[in-house]
Amino acid sequence: MQVSEQAAQGAAARELGAFLERGREQIAQRWADAPLFRTVFTVSRDEAVEACKVVVEALGEVASSGRLEDVAAPGFDPAREQLGRMAASRARRGVSPARIANEAARLRAVTAELLRGEELPDREAQDALLALTVLMGALRLVIMETTVLAGEELIARQRQQLLEVATPVISLWEGVVAVPLIGTLDSARSQVVMESLLQAVVEQRARYAILDITGVPTVDLLVAQHLMKTVAAARLMGAECIVSGIRPAIAQTIVHLGIDLSPVLTRSSLADALAYALARQGIEISRRAAGAAPR
Numbered sequence: 001m002q003v004s005e006q007a008a009q010g011a012a013a014r015e016l017g018a019f020l021e022r023g024r025e026q027i028a029q030r031w032a033d034a035p036l037f038r039t040v041f042t043v044s045r046d047e048a049v050e051a052c053k054v055v056v057e058a059l060g061e062v063a064s065s066g067r068l069e070d071v072a073a074p075g076f077d078p079a080r081e082q083l084g085r086m087a088a089s090r091a092r093r094g095v096s097p098a099r100i101a102n103e104a105a106r107l108r109a110v111t112a113e114l115l116r117g118e119e120l121p122d123r124e125a126q127d128a129l130l131a132l133t134v135l136m137g138a139l140r141l142v143i144m145e146t147t148v149l150a151g152e153e154l155i156a157r158q159r160q161q162l163l164e165v166a167t168p169v170i171s172l173w174e175g176v177v178a179v180p181l182i183g184t185l186d187s188a189r190s191q192v193v194m195e196s197l198l199q200a201v202v203e204q205r206a207r208y209a210i211l212d213i214t215g216v217p218t219v220d221l222l223v224a225q226h227l228m229k230t231v232a233a234a235r236l237m238g239a240e241c242i243v244s245g246i247r248p249a250i251a252q253t254i255v256h257l258g259i260d261l262s263p264v265l266t267r268s269s270l271a272d273a274l275a276y277a278l279a280r281q282g283i284e285i286s287r288r289a290a291g292a293a294p295r
Contacts, residue, residue, distance in 0.1 A: 010066050012127035015120075016135065017064030019128065020056055023114055028052035030110045036103035036143075039093075040086045051086070055079045059135060068134040071141045083143050088150040097147045104143045108136040167193050169200040176277045177206045178270065182215030190226035194233055201239045208277035209234045212270045214245030224259045231264050240265065240280075244273035 020027070031037055032048040041048035061075035062068065090100055112129055120128060167189065170178050177200045179193055197209055211230065213219070219227075227243060234241040244267045246254075254261060267273040278285060 008127055009131070012124070012131040013063050013066045013068055015124060015128050016115075016131045017060045017062075019115055019118060020060035020063060024053055024056045024060065027056050027111055027114060030114065031056070031107055034103065034106055034110065036086070036100070036107065039095075040089045051082055054082045055139075059139060062138070063131065063135055068131055069138055071138050071145070073138075076138075076142050079139070080142055080146055084146040084150060087143065087147040088153070090147070090150075097144060100147050101140055101144055104140045105136075107139075108133065111136070167196055169196050171200075171204060171206075172210070172274055173278060173283075175205065175207045175281060176210070176274065177201065177204055177208075178210035178212060178274075180212045180215065180270070184218070185216060185223045185226065187222065187226070190223065190230070194226070194230045197230060198233055198237055201234060201237045206239050208280070209239045209241045210270065210273045210277065211241060211243045212245045212273070213243065213250070214247070214270065216245075216250070219250045219253055221257050221259065224254060224257070224261070228261075228264065240277075242267055242273040242276065244268065244270050 028049050029052075031052040032041075032045055037048045037052055041051060058075050058077070058079035062070075062073045065073060065075060067073040067075075087100065112132060115128060115132060116125065118125070118128075167179060167181065170180065172178050177197070179197050181193065185193075193211075197211070200206060201209055211227065213227075216223075231241040231243070242265045243261075246266055246268070265276075267276055275285060
């Protein structure tokens with residue numbers, strides 16, 4: 001009995017694969033009007049139809065192989081690539097994975113309607129519809145997988161952009177650049193700080209680079225090590241790096257951790273660091289008395 005059932009399932013899968021191959025054009029035309037495709041390919045309907053053909057062809061290959069439930073079946077690869085681009089487009093518009101899954105589920109009804117029009121014998125028609133349900137369930141899982149991956153990639157890109165925005169490099173004077181740090185420092189942000197500062201040193205030919213940590217609440221061993229690496233990297237690029245804004249609490253933490261910052265030039269504030277950099281370049285800043293006429 002089990003052997004006959006497996007044979008029937010295999011025959012149904014092959015019949016479904018043949019149907020998907022025969023009806024690829026018709027199915028693609030119907031799918032192109034479905035929300036899953038229509039909301040992505042808004043410029044040209046022909047582009048939507050071609051995308052649908054890729055997915056239908058992939059489904060036909062999976063069905064013909066008999067691996068209806070296997071989301072890792074090689075036949076899904078072309079569809080996964082196409083669906084990944086679509087999922088990324090939908091994710092950028094803020095569409096939730098649940099909504100995308102519901103849109104994918106609607107494709108089954110359209111395909112089942114066309115399959116019923118094949119006028120197959122009742123038993124074969126039932127088996128083919130069951131095989132279609134299983135196959136579309138696997139497709140839905142593939143779509144969910146690609147949607148989640150696209151969402152994760154989008155979040156990673158946005159996080160990188162926020163890190164870059166949160167670590168601006170400011171030109172204070174000719175040959176003097178500064179990075180005012182605010183908030184918690186971690187490995188990822190410390191790496192962005194180093195890259196941004198070194199890039200600014202090269203582009204502006206800066207001789208002095210200031211890392212101001214006045215807005216950093218705490219400094220641990222890892223953060224201190226990143227600061228040391230940044231200072232060393234800037235020195236290799238020909239710039240003298242100054243760390244400013246070390247508050248009393250942070251100074252005590254550094255001492256308790258046994259961190260040696262003796263190779264690092266420090267100043268109590270950003271203003272002091274800038275004054276030092278200007279003085280080193282032979283630029284004198286004098287304070288004018290109130291009411292005195294400028295010279």
